[in-house]
Amino acid sequence: MNIEETQDAITEEFSLLDGDREMAVFYLMELGQKLPEMPEADKTEENVVKGCQSKVWLSGQTEDGKVYFTADSNTAITKGLVSLLVRIFNGQTPDAILHADLTFMNRIGMERFIGTQRSNGFGAMIKQMKLYALAFKTKMQVKS
Amino acid sequence: MTSSPAVSRVLDVEAIRKEFPILHQQVNGRDLVYFDNAATSQKPLVVINALMDYYTGYNANIHRGIHTLAEKATKAYEDTRHTARAFINARSEQEIIFTRGVTESLNLVASSYGRAFLKAGDEIVISGLEHHSNIVPWQIVCEATGATLRVIPILENGELDMEAYKKLLSPRTKVVSVNHASNSLGTINPVKEIIALAHAAGAVAVIDGAQTGAHVAIDVQDLDCDFYCLSSHKMYGPTGTGLLYGKRELLEKMPPYQAGGEMIKDVTFPKTTYNDLPYKFEAGTPNIADVVAYKYAMDFILGLGRENIAAHEHALLTYATERVSALKGVRLIGTAAQKVGVVSFGVEGIHHFDIGQMLDSRGIAVRTGHHCTQPLMDCFKIEGTVRASFAVYNTKKEIDQLVEGLERIINFMK
Numbered sequence: 001m002n003i004e005e006t007q008d009a010i011t012e013e014f015s016l017l018d019g020d021r022e023m024a025v026f027y028l029m030e031l032g033q034k035l036p037e038m039p040e041a042d043k044t045e046e047n048v049v050k051g052c053q054s055k056v057w058l059s060g061q062t063e064d065g066k067v068y069f070t071a072d073s074n075t076a077i078t079k080g081l082v083s084l085l086v087r088i089f090n091g092q093t094p095d096a097i098l099h100a101d102l103t104f105m106n107r108i109g110m111e112r113f114i115g116t117q118r119s120n121g122f123g124a125m126i127k128q129m130k131l132y133a134l135a136f137k138t139k140m141q142v143k144s
Numbered sequence: 145m146t147s148s149p150a151v152s153r154v155l156d157v158e159a160i161r162k163e164f165p166i167l168h169q170q171v172n173g174r175d176l177v178y179f180d181n182a183a184t185s186q187k188p189l190v191v192i193n194a195l196m197d198y199y200t201g202y203n204a205n206i207h208r209g210i211h212t213l214a215e216k217a218t219k220a221y222e223d224t225r226h227t228a229r230a231f232i233n234a235r236s237e238q239e240i241i242f243t244r245g246v247t248e249s250l251n252l253v254a255s256s257y258g259r260a261f262l263k264a265g266d267e268i269v270i271s272g273l274e275h276h277s278n279i280v281p282w283q284i285v286c287e288a289t290g291a292t293l294r295v296i297p298i299l300e301n302g303e304l305d306m307e308a309y310k311k312l313l314s315p316r317t318k319v320v321s322v323n324h325a326s327n328s329l330g331t332i333n334p335v336k337e338i339i340a341l342a343h344a345a346g347a348v349a350v351i352d353g354a355q356t357g358a359h360v361a362i363d364v365q366d367l368d369c370d371f372y373c374l375s376s377h378k379m380y381g382p383t384g385t386g387l388l389y390g391k392r393e394l395l396e397k398m399p400p401y402q403a404g405g406e407m408i409k410d411v412t413f414p415k416t417t418y419n420d421l422p423y424k425f426e427a428g429t430p431n432i433a434d435v436v437a438y439k440y441a442m443d444f445i446l447g448l449g450r451e452n453i454a455a456h457e458h459a460l461l462t463y464a465t466e467r468v469s470a471l472k473g474v475r476l477i478g479t480a481a482q483k484v485g486v487v488s489f490g491v492e493g494i495h496h497f498d499i500g501q502m503l504d505s506r507g508i509a510v511r512t513g514h515h516c517t518q519p520l521m522d523c524f525k526i527e528g529t530v531r532a533s534f535a536v537y538n539t540k541k542e543i544d545q546l547v548e549g550l551e552r553i554i555n556f557m558k
Contacts, residue, residue: 021172022502026502075498076498
């Protein structure tokens with residue numbers, strides 16, 4: 001699936017919740033529980049995403065020119081939120097991540113059910129992931 | 145225990161609720177349950193109408209105008225001072241200074257009294273229960289004067305360690321500043337004893353009454369405190385106003401806090417003389433409308449009776465403590481013998497932000513986080529708590545809704 005297709009899938013899934021905030025919160029927490037575990041060794045101060053009220057760790061690596069993220073959070077809802085981004089970006093090229101236009105948040109009305117503060121934190125996670133992509137892209141260009 | 149909404153024999157809570165239009169709304173598809181009263185209380189119609197009447201009927205600048213509207217506005221503004229004097233049983237209206245609220249009141253005392261009378265080697269005693277607004281102003285004064293800050297430790301149940309307090313006091317102690325009740329835990333402090341001990345050591349006593357104004361009867365003469373601070377918005381009144389009570393002899397010798405119009409008697413370029421109390425401390429055009437409406441909030445509290453309010457909220461506190469502490473994995477933070485209606489807790493394995501968000505999705509407003517008391521949270525080795533705080537319009541049924549919401553999230557996370 002490319003980034004657009006995954007965003008469509010997420011939008012579709014959330015539309016089934018019919019705007020029920022409690023269900024949306026539970027669904028996010030469920031998604032968070034399914035996020036593959038991040039190695040404890042990666043939960044370093046360096047990997048903490050700045051600008052989130054909750055603690056969020058994010059780490060990225062490349063394999064065959066594709067980017068793979070691992071992430072975790074000390075709060076269940078935020079872990080669900082970051083899991084959405086991991087799902088969208090994992091297996092994509094640095095270029096695709098850099099140029100991705102993330103529209104699913106508006107489409108599912110995310111700010112309505114996570115509030116402004118968490119939305120700002122969510123923006124910080126996206127920025128951090130794009131920075132990873134930029135670094136990987138630069139590294140690949142230097143190599144080639 | 146039954147779940148009937150009215151728990152007091154005296155108060156008709158359903159009738160009281162009708163006075164608060166904001167309570168009658170749906171949030172996220174459910175009836176709003178407002179349990180964030182320690183942060184700010186909701187406003188009854190009498191207060192909302194007082195603001196409306198002021199702006200539609202007699203908005204004018206006060207004290208200097210000779211026209212009719214100015215007369216009316218001045219009278220209404222001073223009526224609030226009259227009510228406030230009686231509300232806390234001050235000796236005189238000159239001892240009531242309107243401020244923006246407790247934060248400004250504390251800053252006024254710290255800045256004016258502190259800078260004028262403290263010097264290197266002096267000590268200021270606060271407690272481990274304090275809100276940042278009763279910590280930081282004193283830290284700033286310490287930096288400016290060379291005085292040092294001493295902290296009364298707290299016991300495991302959230303009460304102050306009074307033995308440790310007695311040991312902290314010495315001839316060096318010049319100020320003791322503590323809250324009447326803790327915003328994070330609800331602990332009601334034995335302020336009368338704290339004040340007497342402070343005086344015996346030769347110190348002045350400052351009391352932060354942010355969490356008691358709407359919940360506990362206050363008599364500043366009986367307490368014998370030197371300063372007492374209140375915020376209107378936590379007492380069913382408008383935001384942006386509150387008061388500082390100060391003993392007249394202290395206020396007389398303190399320098400002005402801010403300068404401008406109103407606080408002066410005569411201004412010439414070589415020398416300015418200051419106005420009499422309380423105006424010496426009320427520079428500039430004050431927050432007239434909100435002060436005017438504040439009177440109606442105090443009258444609302446007096447009309448219900450503070451003993452009745454306290455009894456109702458105590459019943460809610462007892463019921464909530466019982467029900468919440470019975471939930472799996474819950475740890476109550478703050479179990480003092482004397483408390484205002486605050487239940488602060490954590491749930492093992494679940495972050496307080498998640499609980500707050502989850503409850504919000506069910507229309508229940510609680511506060512989560514450190515409640516502006518980071519040193520207190522450090523003391524319990526936690527980052528924060530979930531805090532439900534009650535007001536006179538809350539009901540047992542609402543506590544049942546809170547418990548139901550908590551059960552849902554606890555079951556989901558296990």
